[in-house]
Amino acid sequence: MIRFIAADLRRLWLGAVVVVLLVALATALGVTVTLQERALRLGSARAADKFDLVIGAAGSETQLVLSSIFLQPAPLPLMPGEVLAKLSKDPRVAWAAPVGFGDSFAGYPLVGTTRALIGSTVSGFAEGRMFEKEGEAVVGAAVKLPVGAEVKPMHGTAQMGGETHAGVVYHVTGKLPPTGTPWDRAILVPIQAVWHVHGLGHDHGHEEEEEHHQGEAQVTQAAAATDEHGHTPLEAAREHAEDHQHEGEAAAAGRPDEDHDHHGGIDADAVIDENFAADAPGLPAVLVKPKTIADAYKLRQEYRNGNTLAVFPGEVLTGLYATLGDAKMVLSAVAAGSQGLVAAALVLVTVTHIGQRRRQIGALRAFGAPRLSVFAIVWLELFLLVALGIGLGFLTGLAAARLIANAFTVKSGIVLPVGFTGEDLRLALILLAASAVLSAVPAILAYRQSPAAALRA
Amino acid sequence: MLELAVDGLAVAFPGLDAPVLVVEHLALRPSEHVAVTGGSGSGKSTFINVITGLERPTSGKVLWSGKDITRLSETARDRWRAEHVGLVMQDFHLFPGLSAVENVLLPARLARVADKALIARAHDLLNGVGLSRPDQKIETMSRGEMQRVAIARAVLRKPGVIVADEPTASLDVEAGETVGRLLLDMATETKSMLIVVSHDQRLIDRLDRRITLRAGRIVADSFREEVAA
Amino acid sequence: MEKLFSLGFNRRSVLGLAAAAPLLAATRSAVAADSLGFGELYGKYSVLGLEFSEKVKKLAGRQVAIRGFMAPPLKAEAAFFVLTEVPMALCPFCSSDADWPDNIIVVYLDEKQTFTQPSQTIEVRGKLEFGSWTDPETGFVSLLRLRQAEYGTV
Numbered sequence: 001m002i003r004f005i006a007a008d009l010r011r012l013w014l015g016a017v018v019v020v021l022l023v024a025l026a027t028a029l030g031v032t033v034t035l036q037e038r039a040l041r042l043g044s045a046r047a048a049d050k051f052d053l054v055i056g057a058a059g060s061e062t063q064l065v066l067s068s069i070f071l072q073p074a075p076l077p078l079m080p081g082e083v084l085a086k087l088s089k090d091p092r093v094a095w096a097a098p099v100g101f102g103d104s105f106a107g108y109p110l111v112g113t114t115r116a117l118i119g120s121t122v123s124g125f126a127e128g129r130m131f132e133k134e135g136e137a138v139v140g141a142a143v144k145l146p147v148g149a150e151v152k153p154m155h156g157t158a159q160m161g162g163e164t165h166a167g168v169v170y171h172v173t174g175k176l177p178p179t180g181t182p183w184d185r186a187i188l189v190p191i192q193a194v195w196h197v198h199g200l201g202h203d204h205g206h207e208e209e210e211e212h213h214q215g216e217a218q219v220t221q222a223a224a225a226t227d228e229h230g231h232t233p234l235e236a237a238r239e240h241a242e243d244h245q246h247e248g249e250a251a252a253a254g255r256p257d258e259d260h261d262h263h264g265g266i267d268a269d270a271v272i273d274e275n276f277a278a279d280a281p282g283l284p285a286v287l288v289k290p291k292t293i294a295d296a297y298k299l300r301q302e303y304r305n306g307n308t309l310a311v312f313p314g315e316v317l318t319g320l321y322a323t324l325g326d327a328k329m330v331l332s333a334v335a336a337g338s339q340g341l342v343a344a345a346l347v348l349v350t351v352t353h354i355g356q357r358r359r360q361i362g363a364l365r366a367f368g369a370p371r372l373s374v375f376a377i378v379w380l381e382l383f384l385l386v387a388l389g390i391g392l393g394f395l396t397g398l399a400a401a402r403l404i405a406n407a408f409t410v411k412s413g414i415v416l417p418v419g420f421t422g423e424d425l426r427l428a429l430i431l432l433a434a435s436a437v438l439s440a441v442p443a444i445l446a447y448r449q450s451p452a453a454a455l456r457a
Numbered sequence: 458m459l460e461l462a463v464d465g466l467a468v469a470f471p472g473l474d475a476p477v478l479v480v481e482h483l484a485l486r487p488s489e490h491v492a493v494t495g496g497s498g499s500g501k502s503t504f505i506n507v508i509t510g511l512e513r514p515t516s517g518k519v520l521w522s523g524k525d526i527t528r529l530s531e532t533a534r535d536r537w538r539a540e541h542v543g544l545v546m547q548d549f550h551l552f553p554g555l556s557a558v559e560n561v562l563l564p565a566r567l568a569r570v571a572d573k574a575l576i577a578r579a580h581d582l583l584n585g586v587g588l589s590r591p592d593q594k595i596e597t598m599s600r601g602e603m604q605r606v607a608i609a610r611a612v613l614r615k616p617g618v619i620v621a622d623e624p625t626a627s628l629d630v631e632a633g634e635t636v637g638r639l640l641l642d643m644a645t646e647t648k649s650m651l652i653v654v655s656h657d658q659r660l661i662d663r664l665d666r667r668i669t670l671r672a673g674r675i676v677a678d679s680f681r682e683e684v685a686a
Numbered sequence: 687m688e689k690l691f692s693l694g695f696n697r698r699s700v701l702g703l704a705a706a707a708p709l710l711a712a713t714r715s716a717v718a719a720d721s722l723g724f725g726e727l728y729g730k731y732s733v734l735g736l737e738f739s740e741k742v743k744k745l746a747g748r749q750v751a752i753r754g755f756m757a758p759p760l761k762a763e764a765a766f767f768v769l770t771e772v773p774m775a776l777c778p779f780c781s782s783d784a785d786w787p788d789n790i791i792v793v794y795l796d797e798k799q800t801f802t803q804p805s806q807t808i809e810v811r812g813k814l815e816f817g818s819w820t821d822p823e824t825g826f827v828s829l830l831r832l833r834q835a836e837y838g839t840v
Contacts, residue, residue: 001567007554041800045763052760052824094825292827293768294786296760315758318801325802363550366511367610368539369567371532377567451535452511455550 001373005381015353019346020389026342027393027431028400030335034427035401035418037328041321043405043416044070047181048313050121052296053288055083055303055310064309065316068099068285070414071109071182075102079308081280087288088276092295095120096288098276100194103153108143110153111186112194114274117287118176121183128174131190135268137170138188141178142413148172151187153197168197168266180415192273195281196266347438350382354442361446362454375443382439390431394424459522459541459617459650461485461508466517468503468673476515478503478673487617490644490651492661495670501654502622504670508652509542509620510534521617539568543611543649545640547623549603551595551610557583558591561610575613582609586639601632605639612643618650619643625657633657719749719811724771724789727830738816742830750832751811752791753840756801761824765798769810769832792828793835810837 009016048069056064057079066072087096097117103110115130118138128147131138137151145151151170170189178184288310290296296312303310354361357378364374398418405416463483469476478500485491495501506512508519510526518525521541526534538544551560561579565571583591586605595603604624611619621640625633637660644651655661669677722745729739757768771789793810812835820827 003559004552004555004563004567007552007559011554042763045761045800048762289825292786293760293792294790294828296826297757297768297790298787300758312758312760314760314762314764317762318759321762321800322802359550360552363546364564364567365535366509366538366544366546366550367564368535368542369564370539371535373567450512450531452506455511455546 001377001380005377005384008377008381009385015349016385019349019385020392022342022345023386023389023435024392024396026335026339027390028396029338030332031394031397031424032400032404033328033331033335034424035397035420036404036416037324038421039401039405039416039418040324040408041317043180043408043414044317044320045314046417047414048317050179050181051287051313053290053299053310053312054285055079055087055288055299055308056283056285058307058309061309061311061316062320064285064311065313067101068287069182069313070412071101071111071186073101073104073109076284078282078284081276081282083303083308084276084280084283084286087286090299092291092299094289094291096286098191098280098283098286100191100284103155103194103197105151105153105187106145108139108145108185108187110137110151110194111183111188112191113188114191115272116274118188120289122176122179124177125174126177128172131173131188132272133268134190134193134196134266134270134272135170136173136190138174138176139172140176140184140186140188140413142184143175143187145172145187147175151189153189169268170266171268178415180413182413185413190272192270193266343438346386347441350439350442351445354378354445357446358449358454362449362451365451366455371447374446378446379436379439379443382442383436386435386439387432390428390435394420394428458487458648460487461618461650462518462520462523463508464518464520466507466519467515468500468507468512469515476673478507478514478670480504480517480675483668483675483678485650485652488644488648488650489666490641490664491653492664492667493652493654493670494656494661494667498672499670500673501670503673505620505622505652505654509544510538536568539564540614541617543614543616543619545604545607545611545619545621545624547626549600549607551603551606553596554594556592556594557588557598557606557609560595560606561613564610565613570614579609579613582613585609585643587635599632601628601635604628604632604636608636608639608643612647612649615647616649618652619647621651621653621655623654623656625655625660634659637663719751720745722750722752722814724752724754724791727791728788738830742814742816745814746816748814749811750814751809752832753807753809754791755806756808756837757790759801760826763798763800764824765796766792766794766821766824767801769793769808786829790830792831793837794831794833795835795837806839808837809840810835812836 048065051069054064054068056068057077059077063074064076067074067076084096084098087093090096095116097114098112099117100112101109118130125138126141128138139145149172151172153168153170170187170193172187176184176188288299290299300310300312361374361378364377365371398420401418405418409415461484463480465482466478466480467476468478493501493504503512507514507527510519510529514527517527519527521537524537526537529537552563555563558576558579561583562571562576565575580591583606586609588602588605588609595606598606608624611621619640624640625636628636637657640651640653640660641663643649651664653660653664661667666680667677668675722741726739726741728742729737752769754769754771755773757770757774759767769791793812810832812832815831815833816829818827818829819831
């Protein structure tokens, strides 16, 4: 019987291939939508998993989470620095870390933060060590910069026509292990440095600084490196300006007047101070790790007043999942529509096909093939094709979802976990059962005529 | 060994005034070689279909060695036919994609009765009908060769009756000659009854008995003169 | 086929089924589950703060059913959520100055999952557990929990 079916399918191979491909494509469409939606949901959930509570200035919850957790570049309103000081002292808080953004380098966002945040969200370093000084930086796993590389931040992004901060250079001291989050693509620097670069925090004399830019280019890079602590920020800025010239990247440094005049510089060797006082500069967001679940909810409640906004990334994502679910419904409806068309086409094809095979079926019966054998032949032939199509569709869907997920990961740093779950197994079984029933229709039709009538046809 | 008794048989189709076949009484002896002749629409095919159980008559009995196959269910008739009837048809009804021997064995395999002995017999039969390549694909064969495969298939399970419907009509003279001879040889060898519907005078002449149908009725039933004489 | 397919892909109906299934399961075990109200969780305020009620102590380790609201999820994908007596908008955490509010309970499920919008009343069944415990995965401390819980809308 298997030989018979095989011979039959070989004879009708073109039709068989078309049926398999149609079923595979229709299945793949639905599977891709399901897998992709789930992957986006779980991937974003896992990317936000390390961060429990975000506190920012009053504004959009979604924007706050997208900017501070998913590092999407967008201007956030600032809240007073005293919020951070208050949170740092709060007994319900395990740690509170400010984040500051706005700069980028080679397409990677620069995020100013604290050692506490890095230390408590990733375990150890893949390479190198934590930043210890203001001019040092730590890079995420997906940042293609080696330890020791220089980072010259640019205000905004290159696409937005950002300008290089004159005289600001960070040295990469460590690389973090992969986390599957957008932070893998981030360059992490001390928040203090971000403040200083943007002329916040401590007093900087901009005029004075500009004068130093004009200063003589005598100090070499080596000399700068061996300098001891205790430089004034101004001196550090001058040295870095000279570095630029040495490296032929003198555009910014050579024409210091074009520098954003509200910008300051950093003192590369300054010790990092992470005990934030109430007079700390304004902040876009603070990430908070509460001690207990009750603390988490209490803090959320407490900081949801007129001036600040406290939100769990989880609740914002859950809200987004509802939208994602709706989008998936629409796509699923499209997929289901195409599957419906394929199913209808399949029924049409098989019924016609059975009509053409009446003689063959009649002959089989005339020569004494038992009813069950005839039924099994017709049923198996169709079912095998559809089952093969469904199997192929699931694999194609998986492959497509993987491709999309990989492209997404490269762009965003968020790792999307694409994979089948028990739910998919159930769907596959339902599909197979349905196609088993569908395949039985022509098999039953095949027997609804006397063999003599079938032979005459 | 089977014998046939037909009693009060009538086949009518709705919408037609006259029945297409009426046979009051007919008896065929075991191992008898019978030709059924008649013009187009004389009821030959209906007669064959009814006595092989491919079609159910409107009324009457078809008794094969005392068993009335008209009373059997469709499935039971299919099973009975598989066991007792060897069919050879004008356009062969062989299955492309399968080899000669696979075609011979197909009905037996589908009925799950193909054992080693039967497989050996299939090869012997193909040899016997003059085909030396049992693994040749059926679609690469000539029409005469195809009909020989069909004969091997018909006699595989040593049926009590071999029924051939115009076995030589689509063949050239030479191939028809071979097929006719093979049919007779095989029927003699297995001591089967042989019923041949044919226009082929040379084939008819070699059979013992000739039944002529016209407008659904037997109008002549004669034994071959040489034998009768 | 297409009908079944779309049914399979219809998120709402699947979720509906998924939500109904545990309820059915819960209905079956209804005899075994004692119902517990938020008002019955704590006995008296002592100098040490809240003290668990006799009922909680008696039911610890047993299957209980409790109704409430799912608070906005602290984690998008988690094996736990917070059940509150009143919807979050009504400020369940404002009422008490205690370290652990008297109208919340942490619900642990068997598997990690993402959640849908919390707005409906739900009934949760699970094994009652009290006392301070630190979740090794999230580092969160909780005082009152339901373990191996199932939930469904009411």
